[in-house]
Every structure is written in structure tokens, then in C-alpha cells.
Amino acid sequence: QRAGPRCPSCGLPTLQPQEERALVLELAKQQILEGLQLTSRPSISHPPHPAVLARALRRLQSKKVAQMNQVETISFAAETDSFSTPACGSILSFHLSTPLHLPPYHIRLWLHLQPTLAGTPSIQIFQWGLEREVQGNQTLLAEHRMTTQGWNALTLPSQALESTGSGVLKFKLVCRPHVGNATAARHLLLDTAGHHQPFLVIKTQARAPGGDRAKRR
């Protein structure tokens, strides 16, 4: 404690301007971390490419007014394993770290198709996990008819996030030719590299303040 003017609010000695500034910045850090329910700032080992990020954010832009208390997560496919038909047989992995407190009400998978599409084949999306790797025991989440080249947004059911206990979400993508055009799937090229990295958009409600409190009888 030092002699001199005292803080009119709390009666403690007044801080020097530099000390006050440092204190305010430290308070700002604490306030943000607490608000985001983090213990420390995240250390990001693999940040997304700026171009990929910008593209994904543009996809998020909507004419609708954003709702409050909404949490929106964009997760980029971390690794892509191809099997049998490299053109359109892929396993996409997403690493989620944001806990979902309430069921999601919007899940969309964004995929980029190269402009070599002949016909309008469809893509089947299966839930893919360790316990589901046995052929014939996989859960079909959705099937979409691809109508446009370039970016396509595929809506997935909320059960797509059911196997995220470990935080890792895997989808297996399989192309199916359109009836009467068996060669279409071979021409369908799913673009997963560079600026066309697939991404997942998940929207959910934020946990209400005091939501953890027990209900009073």
C-alpha cells in the first residue's frame, strides 16, 4: 500500500496509469476466457489456410438476422482417407472440441465438386466409427442428389453427431450413379484438397446462464 489518493469505489490505493492498464487487460483476458468457458487461450497447432477460412466464412453469411445465444461451429476436414474409388470414396474426419450442451438444430456438410460432372449422381453419407468399420454395419445418414458443380451444402440429421464422445467425427462418402447413367459416378470428382477442403457447419443453442443449477422444488 502506498500513501496517496484512494480509489473512490473500493477504498484501495489508486493505481498508476500503467498498472491500471495492465490490470484492465488482465481482467479482459479473464472475462473472455470465462465467457468462452476456457481455462487458457487455445494453442492452435494447425490453423486453417486463410483462403479456406475466408471461403468458409463467406458461406456462413446469411440474409437472415443472426439469432442470439446461438453457437455456430465450422469444422474443417482434418484428414481424408480415400478407398477403392479415389474420385469419390472418401472418409472425412472432423475434430470437434466445443462441447455441445444442447442438441444441434442445423448440421450441414459442405463439399466441392470439380466441374467434370456428367449427369447428376448422388452421394451417400455414412456415419463412420471404430465400431462401425465392419462392412454392412454402417449407418446411412443421408443421401443427396448432386445438382450443381462447385460447392454443395448437404443437410445431415442431428444423429450425425451421436458418436462424438471422443470429439472425432467420421463420415464415409460413397458416390452412386444416377439411374441410366452408370458412368456418372466415375466422372464425379470430390475435391478435398487445397482451397476446397470440405467443412461442417453446426448450429446449436448456447447454454443458458445458470443452466447447470438444479431445479428448485
Added chain:
Amino acid sequence: TPTCEPGSLLCCKRDHYVDFHELGWQDWILQPEGYQLNYCSGQCPPHLAGSPGITASFHSAVFNLLKANSPWPSGPSCCVPTARRPLSLLYLDQNGNVVKTDVPDMVVEACGCS
């Protein structure tokens, strides 16, 4: 309560902008570039602390009148936030996912005496 003027002694809202570059957090908080970290400071003398409109709540007004008329000494009133609003943040989490969320009660909009 009004925003503090230079030399304000009574309870008021002190505007303060924090730039995320100053925190060294611009690499993971994408938007906004900073935010208004306002805070409350100033004196809450008994005559002010008991005034409707200055107090943080009706309960505070009654309680401060009680304190002002009590023969026993009691603690002073504090200048505290009475209205806050949320802040939308767009940030990268540890897996490189982009998260957009609204953090409640981040920006102080008004102050009053407790």
C-alpha cells in the same frame, strides 16, 4: 448514470476499448478486433446511493435509505454495473475449428450504486 468525464468523482461508466492485438490474441480471435471493456467507478455517497434512478435496484434504494438512517455504521455502497449486453465472438478453437458464439454480459452499458 452518465459516462465519466475527466475528474468525475461520482459513480459513472468508464469507457475503455481493449484491442485484441494488445492482448496478443489476434491469432485466435478472428472478429471483432477488440471490444468495449467498460467498467464502473466513482463514489456512492449515502445521499446518492439512496436515490431512485442512481441505485442498482429498488432493493438497493430501500437498503441504502435504511443504512443512511441507521445509527450503526455500515459498509459503503459500491459503484457496480446495472446493465450489460452480450458480445459476439468469432474465434479458432484448439482444433482449428471456427466458432461463433455470443458471450453474455460482456459489455457494461450502465452503472449504479449497490
